[in-house]
Amino acid sequence: MSPVLFGILAALLIASALGVVLSASPIRSALSLVLTLFFIAVQFLFLDAQLVAALQVVVYAGAIMVLFLFVIMLLNLQEEPQAIARLGQRAAAVFLGSLFLLAAVHFLAKPGIGAGTGMAGAVPATFGSTELLAETLFTRFLFAFEITSVLLLVAVIGAVVLAKKTLT
Amino acid sequence: MTVVPINWYLILGAVLFTIGVIGVLVRRNVIVIFMSIELMLNAVNLVFVALSRQLHVMDGQVVVFFVMTVAAAEAAVGLAIIISTFRNRETVNADELNLLRW
Amino acid sequence: MVIDLLIAVIKALIVIGMVLPLAGILGWVERKGSALIQDRIGANRASIFGFAGAGLVNTLMADPLKFLTKEDVIPAGVDRLLHTLAPCVNLFPAIVAFAAIPFGDVYEVGDRVINLQAVGLNVGILYVLAMLSLGVYGVVLAGWASNNRFSLLGGIRGSAQMISYELGMGLAIVAMVMTFGTLDLQEMVRAQGHLILGWIPAWGILYQPVAFLLFLTAGIAESKRVPFDLPEGESELVAGFFTEYSGIKYLMFFMTDFVDVAVVAGLVTTLFFGGWQIPYLMRDGFHLPWGAVVALPQIVVVLLRLVAFMVKVIFFCWVQVLIRWSLPRFRYDQVMRLGWKGLLPIALLNVLATAVVVLALQG
Numbered sequence: 001m002s003p004v005l006f007g008i009l010a011a012l013l014i015a016s017a018l019g020v021v022l023s024a025s026p027i028r029s030a031l032s033l034v035l036t037l038f039f040i041a042v043q044f045l046f047l048d049a050q051l052v053a054a055l056q057v058v059v060y061a062g063a064i065m066v067l068f069l070f071v072i073m074l075l076n077l078q079e080e081p082q083a084i085a086r087l088g089q090r091a092a093a094v095f096l097g098s099l100f101l102l103a104a105v106h107f108l109a110k111p112g113i114g115a116g117t118g119m120a121g122a123v124p125a126t127f128g129s130t131e132l133l134a135e136t137l138f139t140r141f142l143f144a145f146e147i148t149s150v151l152l153l154v155a156v157i158g159a160v161v162l163a164k165k166t167l168t
Numbered sequence: 169m170t171v172v173p174i175n176w177y178l179i180l181g182a183v184l185f186t187i188g189v190i191g192v193l194v195r196r197n198v199i200v201i202f203m204s205i206e207l208m209l210n211a212v213n214l215v216f217v218a219l220s221r222q223l224h225v226m227d228g229q230v231v232v233f234f235v236m237t238v239a240a241a242e243a244a245v246g247l248a249i250i251i252s253t254f255r256n257r258e259t260v261n262a263d264e265l266n267l268l269r270w
Numbered sequence: 271m272v273i274d275l276l277i278a279v280i281k282a283l284i285v286i287g288m289v290l291p292l293a294g295i296l297g298w299v300e301r302k303g304s305a306l307i308q309d310r311i312g313a314n315r316a317s318i319f320g321f322a323g324a325g326l327v328n329t330l331m332a333d334p335l336k337f338l339t340k341e342d343v344i345p346a347g348v349d350r351l352l353h354t355l356a357p358c359v360n361l362f363p364a365i366v367a368f369a370a371i372p373f374g375d376v377y378e379v380g381d382r383v384i385n386l387q388a389v390g391l392n393v394g395i396l397y398v399l400a401m402l403s404l405g406v407y408g409v410v411l412a413g414w415a416s417n418n419r420f421s422l423l424g425g426i427r428g429s430a431q432m433i434s435y436e437l438g439m440g441l442a443i444v445a446m447v448m449t450f451g452t453l454d455l456q457e458m459v460r461a462q463g464h465l466i467l468g469w470i471p472a473w474g475i476l477y478q479p480v481a482f483l484l485f486l487t488a489g490i491a492e493s494k495r496v497p498f499d500l501p502e503g504e505s506e507l508v509a510g511f512f513t514e515y516s517g518i519k520y521l522m523f524f525m526t527d528f529v530d531v532a533v534v535a536g537l538v539t540t541l542f543f544g545g546w547q548i549p550y551l552m553r554d555g556f557h558l559p560w561g562a563v564v565a566l567p568q569i570v571v572v573l574l575r576l577v578a579f580m581v582k583v584i585f586f587c588w589v590q591v592l593i594r595w596s597l598p599r600f601r602y603d604q605v606m607r608l609g610w611k612g613l614l615p616i617a618l619l620n621v622l623a624t625a626v627v628v629l630a631l632q633g
Contacts, residue, residue, distance in 0.1 A: 006176060010180050013184065017187045017207055020203055021187055021191035021200075026197055027352065030203065031352075033203050047218055047220075047221045049220070050392060050393050052229050054400055057404070058396060059237075060206075062404055064206070066403075066406050066429065066433060072199060073425075073426065074426075075251070077199070097186045097187075097189055097193075101182060101183065104179075104186075108182060111175070114174055118174060118223075121224065130393065133230060137230050148234055148238070151237075154241075158244075159245050162249055162251070
């Protein structure tokens with residue numbers, strides 16, 4: 001992928017991420033997050049991860065964010081008059097954030113991360129396909145897979161119990 | 169066509185993560201805080217997939233699969249908690265949910 | 271490089287050229303077909319110099335003109351951006367979902383083999399499922415952004431119904447994926463060209479009749495058509511979640527309804543009825559089971575298959591229109607009960623049975 005295309009996609013990603021954090025209305029934040037998820041799915045496609053990109057749209061943008069929108073609609077949250085915190089808290093948060101970002105960029109800009117031919121090297125045609133992902137998932141990560149299914153069951157039961165109206 | 173080096177992806181992930189962190193620290197609506205956490209998770213997903221492509225192994229993508237699953241479970245339970253809190257306290261403002269503060 | 275881009279653009283235009291006119295014609299089929307079923311005449315007032323064309327002039331020319339020239343009313347107190355965005359967000363995934371559905375096998379020009387599918391994804395069926403699950407956003411936004419209690423109710427009902435039936439649809443698709451062993455729609459259609467016992471075409475419905483019924487039901491529920499049209503609720507909620515829309519935005523919601531019908535018909539054709547396959551027709555001509563071979567030039571084969579695909583899609587669109595005007599509307603709790611307590615367990619059992627059979631046949 002050419003650097004220009006990456007630059008455009010990165011700018012769009014950062015713009016929609018800022019939209020999530022800076023929007024006054026929660027629904028607009030949620031929609032900005034959906035847009036961000038979409039752009040990240042596009043990034044996945046450029047990184048030869050087709051199945052994960054499709055799952056990102058189906059699971060994240062198609063189910064989790066719908067849940068968020070449902071809750072916002074259910075609680076009838078309108079635009080907030082003072083969505084962002086007081087000036088002191090805002091300044092401290094931005095300061096800490098920039099400190100973290102500077103440290104991260106300092107370490108991440110070093111050349112030589114990762115072994116082998118890296119991004120320039122070609123991957124086999126089946127890289128990122130369902131078959132290869134399933135092979136890795138069900139052989140080396142089998143235990144994590146089984147535990148995750150138990151986790152999902154626990155989450156479903158927990159959500160139903162928590163959101164139920166109890167008869168007092 | 170020149171190739172995009174891995175560092176750019178990692179830095180993009182770091183920027184998104186920082187935006188998420190600032191969102192958690194600055195916003196007071198609990199649901200928007202939750203969405204900023206999802207933003208952080210997605211930044212991490214991007215880094216995982218980029219490194220998976222860099223090292224030519226599938227492990228990064230499998231981890232992304234698990235992160236998505238855990239994020240779904242967490243979103244479901246978290247939003248259920250927010251709904252039941254709202255029923256009792258009539259607010260989703262983090263400043264006003266302060267019963268446990270000493 | 272430029273040639274590749276040109277071919278991709280032409281394929282996309284062919285798909286759009288199939289879907290949008292189909293959505294228009296479906297409007298006419300709906301009005302005249304319902305008139306026939308209900309023993310009345312239907313729309314026939316608009317005419318040009320006395321030519322009314324059995325209602326075609328009315329539905330295809332007068333109606334769109336009427337919608338386009340109406341005043342665009344935006345109610346007070348709404349978020350204008352969301353109100354305007356909702357119909358676009360509703361229509362876009364429905365049209366784009368058609369991109370992964372193949373309308374032919376291959377077309378060989380010189381040494382270039384063109385796959386007759388707008389986008390050749392190897393996770394094709396997941397892409398279509400993703401686009402269908404994005405359709406929920408249009409409903410949610412339209413209901414919320416209308417500042418109207420009835421719209422909100424219609425929006426919440428509609429989105430709850432859509433996400434409930436997505437599960438049944440997804441599981442029916444999982445059964446088909448296990449049967450054919452691939453997520454790519456073009457490979458699935460090619461696999462349906464085989465012959466069982468030498469003369470029965472191996473269409474998906476022979477392998478998975480239960481999945482066909484599940485998928486058809488879930489598809490009709492996803493497109494919110496009768497008997498699942500409670501979100502729209504013509505006699506109850508005014509117009510449900512798109513009450514506060516007029517003019518071209520209303521036209522976009524209406525179009526989404528028909529494009530959804532076309533998408534469900536296209537998917538049913540591709541997954542269960544052989545897509546573009548005509549029985550016994552191979553790339554070079556007919557290979558009839560008793561040994562006769564009728565050789566045909568490639569362009570004739572391609573056109574025959576395209577026509578077969580269109581005929582099958584139109585047939586399933588007509589089936590959905592027929593179902594609409596024959597069945598009464600479900601109540602909301604009946605809809606939810608059918609989705610969660612009816613379709614989901616049957617779909618899961620179907621997946622289990624398919625897995626057992628696939629393993630038994632392989633091992």
